Amino acid sequence: MAGTDFDAEIRALSATMKTIGQVLDLDQMRLEIAELEDQVGSPDLWDDQENAQRITGRLSQLNGELERFTSLESRIEDLEVLVELASDEGDAESMADAQTELDRIKKSVESLEIRTLLNGEYDSREALVSIRAGAGGVDAADFAESLQRMYVRWAEQHNCPVEVYETSYAEEAGIKSTTFAVKAPYAYGTLSVEAGTHRLVRISPFDNQGRRQTSFAAVEVVPVLEQTDEVDVDENDIKVDVYRSSGPGGQSVNTTDSAVRLTHIPTGTVVSCQNEKSQLQNKAAAMIVLKAKLLALKKAEEAAHLKELKGDVQASWGDQMRNYVLNPYQVVKDLRTGHESGNPSAVFDGDLDPFLEAGIRWRRGTDKADAN
Structure with a gap:
């Protein structure tokens, strides 16, 4: 001092x-x-x-x-x-x-x-976060649920309300997928750097031989759209399915077909919502998610086309971006920024700010490089 x-x-x-x-x-x-x-x-x-x-x-x-x-x-x-x-x-x-x-x-x-640094077109928006279990069986489903808990904990620490739209539970443990909104200004700009493939290495608690298991989960982050955003969706291009909401283990939590699944036929994009008791409310919420994903898809196609014109052959944003290693040593490391933490428990409890800040600075640097 x-x-x-x-x-x-x-x-x-x-x-x-x-x-x-x-x-x-x-x-x-x-x-x-x-x-x-x-x-x-x-x-x-x-x-x-x-x-x-x-x-x-x-x-x-x-x-x-x-x-x-x-x-x-x-x-x-x-x-x-x-x-x-x-x-x-x-x-x-x-x-x-x-x-x-x-x-x-x-x-x-x-x-x-x-x-x-959050000055992108949609950075000031709320965020829609989708998590999907990848390769790794029951460990991947458990990992996907841990990631959901990690982001919810982070949101709670920052007083950001979270609304879960849909969760599909796995049979043995964990979740197959989930979609939730983080309702705070700049949530999208902040959390968008989390998009990509996350990898977990640990001794599997589901393997009675105590073997080390590698599993994966995919994280997608898109902005919540406003009324003024132009995303044309033809009702004839949407397939609507209704079903009963369910919780862990398949236990019925709803006695009516109130859950809604929307499929955008031209792109194959599928979204679901089951958090409301009313089918109409769930359909309206699912449409919000669908439009946000279609906009993100459109932006990704435009960005890919621009990179193709510029001859950029580097790995695109959203590929494998972070490792969570719990065995034989403990570390969480971001493969893009190099930032790491030796305390995975704290990270899974929502201590994400250092990773988010490093990611935002890294993205700003890559954006500048792409512009030159």
């Missing part, structure tokens, strides 16, 4: 905050907030509920971002005063407090800086 150059650290933080403020365009943000507040004050706002929710949601998001920025600025100013007073009085305890606050502020500024 004695060797910390607080003046230099604070100057560096202030410079970073100035850059972040320029990227966020605070003047434009305040202008948009004022315009949205005028709309919120309109007496007929809630005549159109979807539009009202969009306006109030956007206002809440912008106010939260502005508050986050101004609060950090205030903390840096307060830290400068604390360091000056502690230095003048030779107060070692206050200097220790200043060091602790400095470390916290640096972490918060780094997190806010990551936010400025």
Whole structure:
């Protein structure tokens, strides 16, 4: 602590905050907030509920971002005063407090800086996450369920509501697949770096000979669409199946055919929803998921075509991207960024932020390389 150059650290933080403020365009943000507040004050706002929710949601998001920025600025100013007073009085305890606050502020500024990298077309949207068990039998199904729990835990730690649309349970343990929404601004931009094939290596708890097993699970992340997004889906291209919702072990949790499965015939895209009691509600929710996946498919085709024109033969985004090794040693390692953790238990409990931040920075670097 004695060797910390607080003046230099604070100057560096202030410079970073100035850059972040320029990227966020605070003047434009305040202008948009004022315009949205005028709309919120309109007496007929809630005549159109979807539009009202969009306006109030956007206002809440912008106010939260502005508050986050101004609060950090205030903390840096307060830290400068604390360091000056502690230095003048030779107060070692206050200097220790200043060091602790400095470390916290640096972490918060780094997190806010990551936010400025989420400037893609759909990065500010909520996220739809789908997980599917791959090769590996019952271990893969168990792994898929562990990944679902990992993302839900991460969302809970960040106060992000989660809504599960559909879960297909495996016969012995785990799940075959699941789709859930993370309902928070920038959830898509943040979690999109998780898309790809995840690999688990461990001593299988389902193998009575205690052999090491390798299993796989696929993670797909797409943005939740808004009313203004243009995704044309012909009703004649959709096959609708209804069935009874079921839980673990096939136990019936619903006595009516309320669950809905939609199949988009031209692309073969299949989505299901069984979280609501009403068939109509499930169909509406499934349509949201279907449109989001069709948009993602369209964007992927456009990106693949662009890479083909540019002669890019490197592995595409979404291939195997992370290993979770529990035996013979313990490590979780991202194969794209090189970031790793020696505590798999913490990662499976939702400690994902270092992996997400490394992934976002890596993606920004690859996007720049592709643009050149």
